Amino acid sequence: MRAGEFADAASAVCLLTGCALAFVAGVGLLRFPDTLSRMHTVAKPQVLGLLLVTLGLGLRLRSGIDIGMLVMVAFFQLTTVPVATHLVGHAVYRLPQLPTGDLAIDELGDGADPKR
Amino acid sequence: MNPLVGGAVIVLLGAAAVLALIRLVRGPSTLDRAVAVDMLLAVVLAAVAAEATLNRHTTTVPVLLALALVGFLGSVSIVRFSAREGD
Numbered sequence: 001m002r003a004g005e006f007a008d009a010a011s012a013v014c015l016l017t018g019c020a021l022a023f024v025a026g027v028g029l030l031r032f033p034d035t036l037s038r039m040h041t042v043a044k045p046q047v048l049g050l051l052l053v054t055l056g057l058g059l060r061l062r063s064g065i066d067i068g069m070l071v072m073v074a075f076f077q078l079t080t081v082p083v084a085t086h087l088v089g090h091a092v093y094r095l096p097q098l099p100t101g102d103l104a105i106d107e108l109g110d111g112a113d114p115k116r
Numbered sequence: 117m118n119p120l121v122g123g124a125v126i127v128l129l130g131a132a133a134v135l136a137l138i139r140l141v142r143g144p145s146t147l148d149r150a151v152a153v154d155m156l157l158a159v160v161l162a163a164v165a166a167e168a169t170l171n172r173h174t175t176t177v178p179v180l181l182a183l184a185l186v187g188f189l190g191s192v193s194i195v196r197f198s199a200r201e202g203d
Contacts, residue, residue, distance in 0.1 A: 012121045015169055019128035022159050026135030029155055038139070038151050045132070045158040050184075053165045057177075060117075060169045069177050076184040077161075084154065084188035087195045092147050 007059045014056035021049035035092045036103075039085060046081050050074070117170055125166045133159045150194040157187045 021044050028041030054074050058067045093108055133156060140152040161183050168176050 008117060011169060012117060015166055016121060016124055016128075018162055019125050019132075019166065022132040022162050023128040023135075025155060026132035026159075029139045029152065030135045035145065035148050035151060038148065042151050042155045042158070045162060046154065050158060050161055050165075053162045053169070054180075057165045057169045060172055061174060066174050066177060069181055073177075073180045073184045076181070077187075080185065080188040084191045084195075087192055088147055088150055088154075091195045091198060095145060095147070 004062075007062060011056040011059035014052045014059065018045070018049040018052035018056065021045050021052070025049070035095070036089065039089060039092070043081070043085065047078065050077050117172075122170050125170070129159055129163050129166065133163075146194060146198045150191040150198075153194075154187075154191050157183065157190070161187070 025041045025044045028044075029038050032038050032041055051074055054070045058070045061067070061070075136152050136155040136159060140149050140156065143149045143152055161180060164176050164180055164183070168174065168180075
């Protein structure tokens with residue numbers, strides 16, 4: 001039973017860390033100045049936060065088929081989130097009010113065709 | 117599991133959801149709202165998983181799977197619409 005208690009404690013730590021990430025991302029979502037930085041902060045609970053919460057759930061359930069489904073949850077999240085984020089980022093770049101001067105690297109500017 | 121963990125999870129996720137909702141209402145552009153909806157969906161996923169963790173049941177694991185699989189379609193379609201609108 002010692003191993004079970006340890007797994008439960010680790011599960012609680014993972015769960016709390018993931019939820020704290022979600023909260024921090026909420027604060028950043030409200031306080032960051034433009035859409036691109038808000039996308040940056042939203043990625044935290046979407047990827048690391050969900051991975052931590054899923055890991056916590058796996059540590060708590062501790063059975064083969066459930067852990068398999070949770071691995072699939074993490075896999076689908078990691079494959080679909082970049083698709084949506086890429087499209088949103090591309091659309092944000094085309095907004096007229098984007099402060100292009102704030103970008104460290106502007107890979108779509110000048111040489112590249114921004115309307116692509 | 118310690119009830120304090122459950123309380124902390126409820127407070128943190130509730131605050132995150134409320135902050136995302138405020139951005140959803142205020143967000144100056146449609147894309148800000150799309151980002152806020154993505155955030156809200158991530159919070160809902162975390163809440164469903166946290167509830168299953170606290171009560172130790174597997175009933176909602178398929179819900180997690182479905183949400184992770186189709187969650188991105190919302191912001192993708194918003195982007196399609198707003199791009200159509202901008203042209």
